[in-house]
Amino acid sequence: MAGAFEHGQGSKQGRNAHSGDAATDASDAEGAGPRDQAGIVGLRKVARDLYHQRILPKLDPALRKAVLIFFMFLFVPIGVSAARYYWFGDGRGNWQTADRSSAGLLRPASSHPDALIRIYAARTVRWRSIFAVHTWIVVKEKDAASYSRYDYTAWGEPIRSNGFAPDGRWFGALPETVVAVDGPQAELLIPRIRSVIETYKFRTYGDYSAWPGPNSNTFVQAALNAVPELRAVLPPTAIGKDYPYSGQWIGLTASRTGLYVSLSGYLGLTLGWVEGLEINILGAVLGFDIRRPALKLPGVGRLGVAAGL
Numbered sequence: 001m002a003g004a005f006e007h008g009q010g011s012k013q014g015r016n017a018h019s020g021d022a023a024t025d026a027s028d029a030e031g032a033g034p035r036d037q038a039g040i041v042g043l044r045k046v047a048r049d050l051y052h053q054r055i056l057p058k059l060d061p062a063l064r065k066a067v068l069i070f071f072m073f074l075f076v077p078i079g080v081s082a083a084r085y086y087w088f089g090d091g092r093g094n095w096q097t098a099d100r101s102s103a104g105l106l107r108p109a110s111s112h113p114d115a116l117i118r119i120y121a122a123r124t125v126r127w128r129s130i131f132a133v134h135t136w137i138v139v140k141e142k143d144a145a146s147y148s149r150y151d152y153t154a155w156g157e158p159i160r161s162n163g164f165a166p167d168g169r170w171f172g173a174l175p176e177t178v179v180a181v182d183g184p185q186a187e188l189l190i191p192r193i194r195s196v197i198e199t200y201k202f203r204t205y206g207d208y209s210a211w212p213g214p215n216s217n218t219f220v221q222a223a224l225n226a227v228p229e230l231r232a233v234l235p236p237t238a239i240g241k242d243y244p245y246s247g248q249w250i251g252l253t254a255s256r257t258g259l260y261v262s263l264s265g266y267l268g269l270t271l272g273w274v275e276g277l278e279i280n281i282l283g284a285v286l287g288f289d290i291r292r293p294a295l296k297l298p299g300v301g302r303l304g305v306a307a308g309l
Contacts, residue, residue, distance in 0.1 A: 016172040081299030094171030105167035115186035119179035122170035135220040152219035212265030213243025236285035236296035
């Protein structure tokens with residue numbers, strides 16, 4: 001990082017600064033998985049290079065300003081989310097004893113005879129809640145006596161069936177409804193969702209990867225890709241949704257109203273009428289929605305009109 005000094009004392013200071021940066025990177029990455037380590041070090045290097053003016057001086061002033069604004073929108077929301085977590089906590093206490101009871105979002109299945117599809121999202125556990133949500137699928141066929149919930153998790157068999165209450169709190173975090181479909185349309189779409197669940201290719205122990213995927217959000221996004229009629233969009237905090245389950249680095253969006261480009265979930269761009277514009281940098285998604293006006297911010301989520309159910 002010592003590009004500003006070339007000789008003598010300046011060079012020595014530059015080497016010391018570089019060593020300090022490397023030590024900080026190693027400290028921050030300690031305890032994370034290999035992919036997490038790469039992301040932490042990569043983000044810090046981008047910030048340092050900008051700070052030490054290794055990149056920005058080469059840009060036109062107008063473009064330099066645009067780049068600074070872009071990175072401000074990328075990093076400041078994450079900082080706000082982190083500050084909220086470290087100053088106020090998540091109020092859930094010990095995750096092992098956290099509340100996983102029903103949040104009261106669903107009536108008893110016996111009193112809801114119609115077919116039903118729900119996608120729920122809730123903040124993940126501990127420090128990961130700064131960045132991400134966990135999503136899951138709930139379906140019920142017409143006149144069925146119970147709901148079926150499907151999660152994709154890091155422990156045991158990745159695909160868990162009815163391991164938790166259908167609308168249960170995720171280790172104390174209240175879920176929000178991302179998709180809600182009832183009646184004849186749900187009847188038509190449930191078989192296609194179940195087909196994805198039954199044939200999901202990352203179903204072996206060890207397939208799960210928190211970042212950049214495949215994780216719970218990759219699983220749910222794969223199901224949504226099979227039912228474009230839903231025109232559903234997962235929150236920008238659903239890290240892993242941009243992991244290319246199909247293995248294709250370019251293709252149609254889930255709603256079939258636009259295109260996506262994804263480099264294994266690390267970098268990507270999505271542009272569609274339903275999805276809006278989303279830029280994925282190491283899992284952090286920044287963008288906006290014109291159809292239902294809103295900003296999409298990493299760590300914070302969606303600010304503006306709800307995506308729609």
